[in-house]
Amino acid sequence: MSYDGRTFISKENSSNGEVDGRTKFHYRQNGSTVWAHYEGGDIVRGSLLGTADEQGNLHFCYHHLNVAGQVRAGECWSRPTKRADGKLRMNETWRWFNGDRSEGSSIVEEE
Numbered sequence: 001m002s003y004d005g006r007t008f009i010s011k012e013n014s015s016n017g018e019v020d021g022r023t024k025f026h027y028r029q030n031g032s033t034v035w036a037h038y039e040g041g042d043i044v045r046g047s048l049l050g051t052a053d054e055q056g057n058l059h060f061c062y063h064h065l066n067v068a069g070q071v072r073a074g075e076c077w078s079r080p081t082k083r084a085d086g087k088l089r090m091n092e093t094w095r096w097f098n099g100d101r102s103e104g105s106s107i108v109e110e111e
Helices: none
Strands: 007-013 024-030 033-040 043-052 058-066 071-082 088-096 103-110
Touching (some): 033 058
Antiparallel strands (some): 007 024, 024 033, 033 043, 043 058, 071 088, 088 103
16 A cells, blocks of 8 residues: 555544644655655644555654644554545544643544
8 A cells, every 4th residue: 555645634633633624634655654744724834754564554753833833743653444435544543742742533534
């Protein structure tokens, strides 16, 4: 499975998360290395960097600047499933490295 060139949009997020349905993630991949940039909604600019395993599970670190001028950072584990239309849904669990250091879950779906 390759994430290269795929675009995802947030569909669900815990209340302590900062991305929403206005946030788009633009993925790239080379081998097992995966990276993306994201922006929209309360996110001015963000990026993530991590790895994909043979099943397409992702583990990455992310950081972004929000509209309040805060830099936020964290870690995410993301598991893909295929939707009926063949596009991907990513079920994610994550935790902040800064701020309240809380944990949450989210779903992003391929556009």
